Amino acid sequence: MSLLEAADKADTAFDHIPFIDLQEVDNPDPATRKALADAVRNACINVGFLYVKNHGIPEDTINKALEASKKFFSQTEDKKLEIDIRETPNFKGYTALMSSNNDPENAGDMHEGFEFGWEELIPKEQDGKRANDGAMAGANVWPSDLPRFREDVLGYYHAAVNLGRKLFPLFALALDLEANFFDDKTKNAAAIMRVLHYPPQTGIVDDRVIGIGAHTDFECFTILWQEPGIQALQVLNTEKKWIDAPPIPGTLVVNLGDQLARWTNDVFKSTVHRAINRSGVRRYSIPLFFGTDYDVRLEPIPSCVSADRPAKYEVVTAGDYVKERLKATYGH
Ligand SMILES: O=C(O)CCC(=O)C(=O)O
Numbered sequence: 001m002s003l004l005e006a007a008d009k010a011d012t013a014f015d016h017i018p019f020i021d022l023q024e025v026d027n028p029d030p031a032t033r034k035a036l037a038d039a040v041r042n043a044c045i046n047v048g049f050l051y052v053k054n055h056g057i058p059e060d061t062i063n064k065a066l067e068a069s070k071k072f073f074s075q076t077e078d079k080k081l082e083i084d085i086r087e088t089p090n091f092k093g094y095t096a097l098m099s100s101n102n103d104p105e106n107a108g109d110m111h112e113g114f115e116f117g118w119e120e121l122i123p124k125e126q127d128g129k130r131a132n133d134g135a136m137a138g139a140n141v142w143p144s145d146l147p148r149f150r151e152d153v154l155g156y157y158h159a160a161v162n163l164g165r166k167l168f169p170l171f172a173l174a175l176d177l178e179a180n181f182f183d184d185k186t187k188n189a190a191a192i193m194r195v196l197h198y199p200p201q202t203g204i205v206d207d208r209v210i211g212i213g214a215h216t217d218f219e220c221f222t223i224l225w226q227e228p229g230i231q232a233l234q235v236l237n238t239e240k241k242w243i244d245a246p247p248i249p250g251t252l253v254v255n256l257g258d259q260l261a262r263w264t265n266d267v268f269k270s271t272v273h274r275a276i277n278r279s280g281v282r283r284y285s286i287p288l289f290f291g292t293d294y295d296v297r298l299e300p301i302p303s304c305v306s307a308d309r310p311a312k313y314e315v316v317t318a319g320d321y322v323k324e325r326l327k328a329t330y331g332h
């Protein structure tokens with residue numbers, strides 16, 4: 001079945017999220033690559049969310065980032081606000097509870113976060129002068145009293161970026177493109193990571209104040225680690241039913257964002273999701289949002305446009321798109 005035929009027959013009333021096993025992701029055998037790309041294509045056309053197993057990020061790397069986040073959030077509010085996201089260029093630093101809002105219908109998001117972008121683990125001289133940062137240029141800011149924090153969260157960041165670099169060729173193959181289609185569009189790792197803390201919401205929960213309001217992500221895809229044992233994330237299908245996406249040991253969630261929907265003229269879905277922490281205990285999660293370089297224009301891939309499926313989106317650069325969405329979310 002051709003890509004557009006498959007897209008026309010999409011079954012988006014899903015009731016579960018598919019698994020993709022990345023064990024063979026580096027295997028060059030064409031039949032193995034094709035089988036993997038076909039599975040990815042189905043997930044992207046029908047659901048826009050998938051679980052990846054054998055993702056290659058060591059437990060130890062995850063645990064270090066988690067422990068660093070716990071320490072960060074346990075600081076006083078005044079301390080955290082020393083690196084207030086509202087005081088930095090281009091959305092780096094700390095977001096307080098209720099100061100972001102992902103769903104315009106809601107009053108605010110019941111989570112706090114810390115946000116940063118690409119940086120070498122060992123700083124090089126040219127850091128801060130990266131080419132093509134355009135609309136999103138701006139150095140990271142780090143907490144002053146937590147010496148290991150930067151190294152521990154950047155350790156996870158680099159591992160997740162490496163995983164993302166293996167996913168781009170799979171998405172390309174799933175779109176019947178050459179595996180290297182995204183290589184010249186992802187030279188700079190336009191990837192933003194957030195560590196998130198959701199306090200428990202008990203008693204009567206105001207539906208307009210939940211962990212993170214219903215939204216789509218902005219970049220090509222998100223690699224999401226969720227704290228084990230706590231159900232919070234939900235994904236909306238086209239029957240308007242919320243499907244639980246619980247943490248599953250040994251897996252990460254990968255969901256598509258608006259940039260891939262734009263690249264593919266909605267052949268691949270950027271699916272609405274939200275998180276509500278009614279578990280009674282605090283919850284942590286770590287999304288990494290990986291987009292195309294900020295100066296790259298989000299032009300629809302020709303095989304995703306036809307007379308029956310004309311181009312749906314105005315062409316903008318990836319950086320302008322992300323920046324507009326971040327402005328709307330953080331209100332500044
Ligand atoms: O915490 C989660 O499970 C989801 C977070 C999320 O959707 C986001 O940060 O965009």
Ligand SMILES: [Fe+2]
Pocket residue numbers: 215216217273
């Ligand atoms: Fe999200």
